[in-house]
Every structure is written in structure tokens, then in C-alpha cells.
Amino acid sequence: MTNSADAAPTPPLAGRRAQAARNDAVILEAARAVFLDDPKAPIAAVADRAGVGISALYRRYASKEDLLRRLCHDGLRRYVAEVEVAVADPDGWQGLVGFLGRVVDADVHSLTVHLAGTFAPTPEMGQDAARSGELTAALVERAQAAGRLRADVVVQDVGLLLEGCAAIRVPDPERTRQLRRRHLAVLLAGLSAAGGGPERPRPPPAAGELDWRWKQRK
Amino acid sequence: MTNSADAAPTPPLAGRRAQAARNDAVILEAARAVFLDDPKAPIAAVADRAGVGISALYRRYASKEDLLRRLCHDGLRRYVAEVEVAVADPDGWQGLVGFLGRVVDADVHSLTVHLAGTFAPTPEMGQDAARSGELTAALVERAQAAGRLRADVVVQDVGLLLEGCAAIRVPDPERTRQLRRRHLAVLLAGLSAAGGGPERPRPPPAAGELDWRWKQRK
């Protein structure tokens, strides 16, 4: 994300350009934190949190919608990257478990879902979303093939799980992470083939049933 | 909730007073639906949904905050009523399971938690909240005593569970209910003593750790 065009003579962290390049990251991180906390937060809140003026924001993004889109797309890409790593795991079950832990920790779900509908998605985002769906499905199948995931689980159950974990939130971020991990462990136990109980209530979530958020709202 | 002072000669559903009494319920139900969907919704949205004018609202509630408080307190009372029924169940585990199902169906958690912080709570609400906590703790203990609930579960885990279920939401309310039930079943399987797995990640949620929402925000 840092600007690679800065092979300047000086050590790479002084001067105006370098500061600006650093601001790129600072602003994105601030925006992440702010909009995760309140998806309707004003732009000024991001600027304050980043410790910069509003101009620094508008120099980088043409509009609030642009920033939101960028944030969301980054989250989506992160998701795809994680799930790609996961399907490469030789152990289908461990691949799924590790994947969920990392995605929950990174709070990717809040980024992609709570922000959805606040901006017009690009075609590229649609492709990435489709790809993420396919890969997640593959991940679920592999975990089932390994015999560790209940057979009556469907891909969309992963969406419900992520939704549930993302809903856990306390003021302290690290504590939030811990509580989510605990919640995730309970869910995984309930989803594992070892986990008792008869059938899960039907009908299971259907394809596309969780996609309504992506329709532009407002 | 219907006005019992209407033992009028006519069948009890005609006349201005009766219409007004019916509006009481209509407005409350509309407010429930609207604020459940968007806690920041404007008052006018409630009036529209109820099919009445704004005056009809302000005749009943002095302010928006008043209405929110009423809604939230109703939810809290509902919770207490349900948990009272549950602790009376001779089967500790079935008491817990049935209770969770009813509370999740009624979407009580969204009412009490997503609205919290948007109004100044009354002392009476504090008492009810305390009582609900005690009763829930008793419920958990009874389920553990029955040997059906894992020993490393704490009361606050119920809070996490409700939080997670409340986060599931699709446009159709009945479908939302079904998906939440499915999610709840997974969680219960993960929480039941039969459910496999070693220890749950520690430390478990602590007392009061989920109460930060009740601090007045904004």
C-alpha cells in the first residue's frame, strides 16, 4: 500500500511525499476503525481520528462513497485472500477452522456487510464476491469430505456464523476479539460432526438469501 | 394493552375512544417494527407505518425518547416474564432451550440492546435489568445442574448467544425467525454437555462486561 515510487535518495521516511504516503495508510486505518464503529459516521470523524484535516481526505477520495467503496472492496479482497489460503490446506477441517478464526479476527465481515448498500458496487466487486462464494463453498465441501463437518451444513451457514460473530462487540477491540473467538468456538462445536443433536432446523439458508444487503439503500 | 375501561353498551370496537385505544396498540407495534429495522429512524416513519399522523404519536408520548424508553422497557419486561416461566420448568435444560427460542423469536434482544443508550433509563428499568440478570443466572445454573449444559458456560454466554441470533436478519420477518432458529440450534449444540471439544476459549465474558451499551451515548 506504501508508495513504491519513492526510491528517493534519503532514507524513505522524511520529506513531504513520504508524509503523504504515510497519511494514505493512516487515513485508511482511521476510516476502518470509525466506520466499523458506526457505519453512518461523518467524514469529519475519520479526519479527526486520523489526525488530519478534511482536505487530506478529499485529496485522496472524490467522495465519501468512494472511500466506503474502497474500504469494502479491501475487505472483500482480504476475504478472498484468506479463503484461498484455506482451500490450500491439506486438512479440510483445519483449513475451515483457521480461516474462520482469521476472518473473525480481522472483522472482515463488518467491513463488507455493514457497509454494503451505502455505495454503488463496481463490477469488479461483483466478480470478487462471486469468487469468494465459490471458494467458501469449496471450503465447506472439503471440510465435509474430511468427515469433520456435519453433512447438513450449507455454505450459507458460514454467512450466518460470520454475522453472529461480528455482532459481538465491546469497547475494547482486543477483548472483542477474545469474546468472538469464544463464540466462534461454540459455533464450531455445534457445527462439527462430533457435535450431538439431530437435524438442524430446516430449510437451511438458500443461495443468495443473504445478498439483499448489496442492494443500494437510501 | 387494550383499554378495559370500555365496557360500553356497544360492541367494544366502535366510536372515537375505541379507535384511539386501538391506535395505542397500532402505534406501539409500528414503532417496534420501525425501530427494530433502524434504531435511528425518524418519528415520522413510525407515524407513516402506523397509518396515523404525527399528532397521534405526540398525544401519547412526550418525546421520541419517551417512546424509545417505553419500547425498551416493554422488551425488558417481556424478557423477565419469559425467564420467569423458564425457571419454573422442572426440566432445567428444556427450560433454557424453550426460553431462548421464545426470546429469539420475539426479537426481545434487539429491542433492549440496540435501543439502549438512546434514552435515559429509569430506575425501574435498572431494577428489572438486575432481576433479569439474576433469573438468567439461575436458569443457567439449573441447566448445568441437570447435566445438560457444559460446566464452563457462564451467564454472559447467553448474552453473546442472543447477540449473535439478533444479528441474523433478512427482509422477510418469518424467514428471519427460521434462520435464527437454525443458528440457535447450532449454538445450543455447541453449548450442550454432549457437544464435543475441549475447553472454550478463556477468559469467559465477565459480569457487567456487556453492559456498556446502557451508558447514554450522544
Added chain:
DNA sequence: ATCAGAGCGGAGCGATCCGTTCCGCTGCTA
């Protein structure tokens, strides 16, 4: 039959909020 007023619809006021623009300053960079 009469009429005071409960009940209500809805326009509009005043306050607030928010996205975005723009001006002027600073201090790199060429």
C-alpha cells in the same frame, strides 16, 4: 338538538448535521 373538546392530520419552524468546496498557508522539490 347542541356544542365543548378529545383526537387527529399535517404543514412548517428552528435547530442541527453533514458532505463538499475553497481559500490561504507551509515548506518540499526541482
Added chain:
DNA sequence: TAGCAGCGGAACGGATCGCTCCGCTCTGAT
């Protein structure tokens, strides 16, 4: 040293929203 990238932040214009208020209707007591 001149020029401009980069930025801070005031302020504008529009939108939103809680709430008030005026006037109408029609009930229900007399």
C-alpha cells in the same frame, strides 16, 4: 528561489428531524 503538492479548517448549501401548532372532524355528555 519559484512553483506547487499537500494540507488545515472555515463555511456554504442542502437535507433531516424533532416538535409545535392550527384547524378540522365527529363523539359523547348534556
